Amino acid sequence: MNTLALGPQWLDPDYLIATFGLIGVLVIVFAESGLLIGFFLPGDSLLFTTGLLVTTNKLDKPLWLVCALIVLAAVLGDQAGYLFGRKVGPALFTRPDSKLFKQENVEKAHEFFEKHGPKSLILARFVPIVRTFTPIIAGVSRMNYRSFITFNVIGGTLWGAGVTLLGASLGNIEFVHKNIEAILILIVLVSVVPIAIEYLRARGKSKKEAAAGAARPVDPAVERPQSGADGRRGRHAKR
Secondary structure: OOOOOOOEEEEOOOHHHHHHHHHHHHHHHHHHHHHHHOOOOHHHHHHHHHHHHOOOOOOOOOHHHHHHHHHHHHHHHHHHHHHHHHHHHHHHHHHOOOOOHHHHHHHHHHHHHHHHHHHHHHHHOOOOOOOHHHHHHHHHOOOHHHHHHHEEEEEEHHHHHHHHHHHHHHOOOOHHHHHHHHHHHHHHHHHHHHHHHHHHHHHHHHHHHHHHHHOOOOOHHHHOOHHHHHHHHHHHHOO
C-alpha cells in the first residue's frame, strides 16, 4: 500500500510502520504530542494508515489494543509537554529577546488558555505542528492542571482512537486505497477549519475594538493642562 509520498521515505507512514511496527507508531505519537523535536512527524497520516493496516491484517494486532495504546501515548506525550513547559519553559521562553518565544507571546498564550483552554486543547490535537506546541505553552502559561489533564484525555482519545478507527472503518473500501493521499490531505484541511474560524472571529473582534477605541471622542477638559493658580493648587495637591 502506498500512502503519503509528500516527503522523504523516513516520514512515509507505510515505511515507518513496516520498519518499526506498533512500537514505532507509539513513539512517534508520544513525540509529536508534546516534544519540541516531534513537530514535523506525520501524526494524522500515521494513525489513519495504522487503522488501514489493522483492518487489512497487515498489522497483526487487535484494533482495540492498538487504539488503547495510541491514546495512552498521546496523553502521556501531552503530559510530558505540559511538564516541560511548566518546569523548564519559563527559563527558556520568557525572555523578551528569545528567538523561539517572546514574553508578550507567553502572556497572550496565558490569556488564550484562560478563555479557550479546554476547547483549544481538543481542537489543537487535529492540527499538525499546533498539537506539538499546545501542551508546552499550556505549561508555560501555568494552565490549571486539573483542567489540562481532563481535556488532555478527551483530546487524546478523540484524536488517537478517532483517526485510527476512521482508517480502520475505511480500510476495506477500494476507493480509499486508490486515493489515500487525497483523503489524508482532506482530513488535515478539515481539521484546520475550526481553528481558522476561531482565529477569524478573534481577529474581527480585535478590529472592532480598535475601531471603537479610535472613534471614541476625547474630552477637552481632561486633555487640556491646567494653568495659573488653579494649576498650581492642582500640582500641590498631587504632592
